[in-house]
């Protein structure tokens with residue numbers, strides 16, 4: 001009886017089966033074969049088996065099995081062909097990406113992003129990462145594919161939130177790097193660059209989407225700054241990109257899908273990172289990033305225009321300071337916190353150091369153990385009340401005039 005029960009529980013709690021059952025992805029195996037650029041279908045089936053095992057139990061043994069299999073998988077070779085112009089390029093080749101010569105390139109922490117490329121006639125971006133980090137980029141692509149499918153095939157979510165899909169991936173001809181070919185998000189502005197007047201609406205739409213996503217899936221982005229969330233004001237939709245630190249699963253399983261040891265945390269030393277159940281970390285990171293005074297941002301003028309977001313940031317920090325006192329950190333957590341503290345103090349002259357009214361969003365990387373009540377749902381309500389208060393103030397001012 002017991003074994004029958006546990007067997008049934010095991011069958012029920014499979015992420016990939018749940019995605020298929022909900023019609024999020026019709027056939028996970030076919031979809032990943034195409035999008036990951038893996039030639040041998042048998043390899044995809046083993047990959048899916050290992051993912052499922054890891055998602056059920058995120059332990060070292062399952063991680064090592066997963067890792068050694070991914071190392072052996074042969075990805076297709078993708079050729080990047082330089083062209084003078086991308087106009088009229090609509091060739092359907094599986095293995096060629098066209099890149100505009102001297103086109104825009106974004107350099108990230110771990111590689112480059114070629115912004116002006118085309119694949120099978122579609123505008124794309126190509127994320128290029130050293131092949132020594134193949135495991136990280138394969139997991140980033142898998143999470144991107146799953147989250148994008150969830151966004152696009154969940155009716156309640158589509159209106160609020162989306163992400164660019166992965167079209168394919170592969171190994172560069174030189175074998176020095178692995179490439180992700182991703183749809184290019186058009187007509188959007190990064191949250192960092194939004195005009196003050198658009199910020200409330202953008203955050204509110206983002207929070208509506210995030211809260212539904214968190215309710216149904218265990219998802220945390222874990223690098224949620226204002227260049228990784230973009231906003232299309234015509235569609236009123238937020239686009240999330242860059243899933244390199246993300247974690248994805250369903251509440252029904254005990255593990256998750258994510259890479260291990262991204263230099264900020266290691267799941268076997270910080271076990272609370274094994275499952276993405278923290279519902280406040282992403283939105284708090286974003287709010288702190290938006291008020292952070294570094295070169296990306298607009299400083300005092302912004303504070304005058306949008307006092308509510310500074311109030312919210314100060315409240316978030318107070319809540320973290322209180323929770324910090326009662327959280328049981330292990331020696332490894334404490335060590336990582338101390339070195340982040342040194343980094344922030346050096347980088348920002350102490351202005352955004354721990355203990356200040358507003359601390360720097362980088363601290364969020366080492367605070368994943370703390371969950372506070374500032375969730376997307378909370379922020380949405382906060383914005384709505386700030387909006388109403390503002391409107392009331394304006395109405396009163398008008399009434400005074402007449």
Ligand SMILES: Nc1ncnc2c1ncn2[C@@H]1O[C@H](COP(=O)(O)OP(=O)(O)O)[C@@H](O)[C@H]1O
Nearest residue numbers: 106108109113125164182183184185227241242
């Ligand atoms: N699919 C996309 N569509 C449009 N712009 C993108 C896309 N992917 C990346 N970018 C741009 O390139 C930048 C870096 O890409 P990202 O995936 O965040 O890489 P990194 O891991 O280096 O931060 C982003 O902040 C964004 O400006």
Ligand SMILES: [Mg+2]
Nearest residue numbers: 108227228242
């Ligand atoms: Mg990024």
